[in-house]
Amino acid sequence: MDQVFAVAWQYVVGLVPPEDLPMEAAQLLAVGLDSPALRDLAGRNRREDTAEIEGLFRQAVGELGTAVPDEETAERCLLHHLAGQLAAGSRTPGEVAARVWQGLTAAQTGPEREFLQAVGDKYHVDFISSDHPAAFQVWETALRSAAERLSRTASAEVGALHERSRSAAS
Structure with missing residues (x-):
């Protein structure tokens, strides 16, 4: 990138x-x-x-021939970045979810929406983490799978977002 x-x-x-x-x-x-x-x-x-x-x-x-992206484009780049970090093992599901819960909502592609959906609702995850460890493990597995799927599309998607941002600046 x-x-x-x-x-x-x-x-x-x-x-x-x-x-x-x-x-x-x-x-x-x-x-x-x-x-x-x-x-x-x-x-x-x-x-x-x-x-x-x-x-x-x-x-x-x-x-330098590019543009500062709009907030939606930047959030989508962050989604791809977080998914890549989770898939690579450099962030935990909890760390990624905590960042998403801070208000990330931008998602346009199927894998982006699937990733956000897998993160789920903070209150639900807080509840299952302490009271239902097996359900929490299912959530972590689903989130890692969604992250891996999104990270496989990351280069092409982020490249397209970059091009869109460049075009908008011209």
């Missing part, structure tokens, strides 16, 4: 806070990406004016 787009969607969903954008810009420079706004942003202090830093980030993203 395009590294600039990855930082952009992560910024939109709050995984990269505005004060971390100068460091992210420096990391993009370190991998060989370059633009005037990216260089300016990389030289900024994380305590500088947030609006100015965010403006420079948006400018740099545009100069």
Whole structure:
């Protein structure tokens, strides 16, 4: 996936806070990406004016040929990211579900909807986790399966989301 787009969607969903954008810009420079706004942003202090830093980030993203995605697109990228982390074993079902329960609702494809549906309702999962361990194990298995199915489509889907975001910016 395009590294600039990855930082952009992560910024939109709050995984990269505005004060971390100068460091992210420096990391993009370190991998060989370059633009005037990216260089300016990389030289900024994380305590500088947030609006100015965010403006420079948006400018740099545009100069690098992509766009900051809308919230729905960024949330869909996050769904794919979470599914990939769960499928790879770097996050637990509980960690993934907790992030989804914070308000992720964007889903358009079948695998995305299936993943959200597998996460289920927090109150139901809280109830079965303590009182019904066998049901909780069934939930974890179903969520891992949905994550694996979604992660198999991740590259193509996220690439399409990136292209849609680029087209919208043009």
